[in-house]
Amino acid sequence: MIEQRKLRVATVSLAGCFGCHMSFLDIDEHLFELLERIEFDRSPLTDIKHCGPCDIGLVEGGVCNAENVHVLREFRANCRTLVALGACAINGGLPAQRNHLDIGACLDEVYRSRPGLARAQVPNDPELPLLLDKVHPIHEVVRVDYFLPGCPPSGEAIWKFLSDLVNGRTPRVTGPLLHFD
Amino acid sequence: MTTEVPQSLIDEVLTAVGSTPDRLLQILVGLQSRLDYLPPALISRLAARLGIARARVEGVAGFYSFLHLAPAGRYRVRFSDNIVDRMLGSEALSEAMCARLGVRPGELSEDGRVMISTTSCTGMGDQGPALLVNDRAIGRLDPQRVSEICDLILHDTPLAAWPPELFAIDDNIRRADALLTSHLAPGSALAAAMALGREGWLAQVQASRLRGRGGAGFTTAVKWLACRDAPGERKVVVCNADEGEPGTFKDRVLLHRHAELVFEGMTLAAWATGAREGFLYLRGEYAWLRPRLEAVLAARRAAGLLGAGILGATGFDFDIAIHLGAGAYVCGEETSLLESLEGKRGTPRIRPPFPVTHGYLGHPTVVNNVETLAKTCLIARDGGAAFAASGTAQSAGTKLLSISGDCARPGVYEYPFGVSIQQVLDDCGAVDVLAVQVGGASGVTIAPYEFHRRIAFEDVPSAGAFMVFDSSRDIFEVARNFVHFFAHESCGFCTPCRVGTALLKGYMDKLADGHGALQDLADIDWLDRLLKNASHCGLGSSAPNPVVDTLLKFRPAYERRIQHADFQPAFDLDGALARAREMTGRDDAGAHLDSGTGVIR
């Protein structure tokens, strides 16, 4: 008899658009089923600021700045199973399309060179996380256990994936559920 | 620098080397040596002149390391980057030269005079560190020689006026056996074979059990018979002198001292197969040998040993042309070599069909190694049975070894097949040996517990390289050097080799940079398997060999570099913030990342 303790799940969006989270909500009434088996730790749904020990971590978005690195490491350190959720977490996605540009040139273009800027200066407030020179998928920064592609993965795909995971099956998403776009 | 190219220059080169598209590589080599690089307008005009697409010309020019589509200097200095050259101090010498001439490695000097870069092994492991300057080779580099070279460059002294002793290359023959002591008069082997008749000669080659010395060990007589019997009147003999395997230089010595034997062997192959045309495919690194080789060919023509009616035999017409490579290891693979001979990118062909039926321009073609062809002279002189009397059951005759690395007497050694590795080590004066790399980068790494093994096709096969590493060496760095070599030399045709060698290089660098994690070793294993299984040609399938062998036999060299039990990014996280720090002027704690543990510095 498997212990029926509720699994603790944390979710976060790094360099993403929250689309994967929205898609998560698209599992609609399955949320009620799911909530009988899981409870949320850190997540935009709970507003908990730091991730505690968890069974599952769902990470949306790639890694584009120093804060993303800290949060991702916190997730890896606390989650038994870490999942890359959606295109950006898996290959950097849209944010990674800046990767062929020099980040210095980007900052210069945005904060210094554009006409009409009053105080043309790259923001240097220590509160602001510094940008990495490239946007990385999360598996290039920490070990990742599972990957669920899609932009976003459909609600059905997320439901299939999570119900596999929660019920102890190796998650498998195939056929029409498997999409990169 | 002007991009105007006089039409007369193109005409001159086309007249010299031919003006058909299959001569394209030779034309480009000729233009490069006259113009120092191949400007875009030249590519366009040449394409128009040859009546082929410009993109094809650009594609061929872009394939070969020694051809430049952008200015690369009047002096193009390339340090041989084999591990043996490195062990002899090539990196420090290269740095010294860069500092003296005020250039960064791989970048053209501001005055357009010089570019200093590295190149794959130049075949001078017994007298390194070595370099190439344009098409000349210089060995035995030391600070004084480097300084002398810098002076010559700074004074714009033309290469032709450099002191000849700078270009002196030693043969370093340390042990001579049947081949290197043969002293055959030019034409004598040929006369003996012709006296036997074509059939009789082939029977002797069969009896000799001669196998290819280039590495694969294919039975020579079978190859010759298959070519002779293949449909088609026009047959071709090709001598593979693209001796690119790192650590090998015995073909250089054969071509330097015994070119007669090599050309006579090619003529013997023509006698057996009925070929009328022959090519010597000479690697670009050995271009300096060409004038000498041309002189030998001219002398043989004058003596009736080449040309129409060889030695008075009506219908025995055969001649040899030298074709230069231009810095592409993959062209040592025989089908890549044929593509290159046809003036194309050196991409390996699909096999079957094999060259013996569909070779140069689709004609039945024999491709043999330099040493193999030279050996056939001994068979002609002494008979097949006498040849087969030395060596071992599966490996008749002798083998030339190119010995370099940590030993007292590097050079060329000729042994009957079956010699033990320990014997070779004793003879060359190697002590405290950690490992021997037999057969070059694509060969096998031999650990001390295997030193009783023998050089032979049935035990440790070898194309000729024998690199010795003593216990002061880091075997991981040896393997990493070879991995870099393969990534640089991959032709890029097939997915596994093109991407796999680049990925493997990434993993080896990750370990070297201190980012190694246990998971990396598993990933390396997986890449090794993919390369071995799925690659299109021998380059890709043997690229993982040095890693596979050293992981098996010298695993601690890898484990020592594992910094993390689990996982570690390949890139330096804190370094990835450097540009943003520079742009914001920040250097507070939050502007840094710990690259290891995630703790803020």
Next chain:
Amino acid sequence: MSGTFLLDGQPVPFEPGQTILEAARAAGRYIPHLCWHPDFPPHGSCKLCIVKVAGRHVSGCAMPAKEGWEVESDTPEMNGERRALLQMLFVEGNHFCPSCEKSGDCQLQALAYDLEMLTPRFDHFFPDRPVDASHPEVLLDFNRCIYCELCVRASRDKDGKSVFALTNRGIHKHLVVNAESGRLADTDFAADDMAANICPVGVILHKRVGFAVAIGERTYDRAPIHEVAMRPEAASDD
């Protein structure tokens, strides 16, 4: 010599000279491929068609079938290696499906779906590759090139133009067009060339029609590639 070989245990007849892939296809059996195309001789570069024969890995598209061979293709081992080859193709280029107008019609993507590739697994190269929008009718986005050379072959051998060629080598290998300027607009390329309609991925794109069919209703949204590739019209399909 005609005869029969076994493909994953099932007999497949073959005609003289037929390769493993061609014979399998004629018998209605699919072997994955990207660079192979029915209108061209085998190329053998993508290696997605690798199969195992007597312990050896060979290219199914290029290896002539032989009597009595036992060929393994649709096995966890071979599909695992194919998945890794796909992962290599994904990381060496810039394959951002959500922003690619070929998404849903792309063979690389479709094969990745078929072989259940969930992650590119390796570290990305994120190369800096150009886009050429100079031509009035066709856009070239080299970020997605997989070097199948179908455009090279089609332009040279069918269109008689040689608009494309490969230059450089190894991981630096890349396509060039037949113009000193390097611009497609300065070549004789035309939108109805075979080469303009053969790219299996999203490099050669016709302008102004990219979203004529909505995402979600495209070729491989409707059917998996192992079905689409076996349709008779697939022979000349773009």
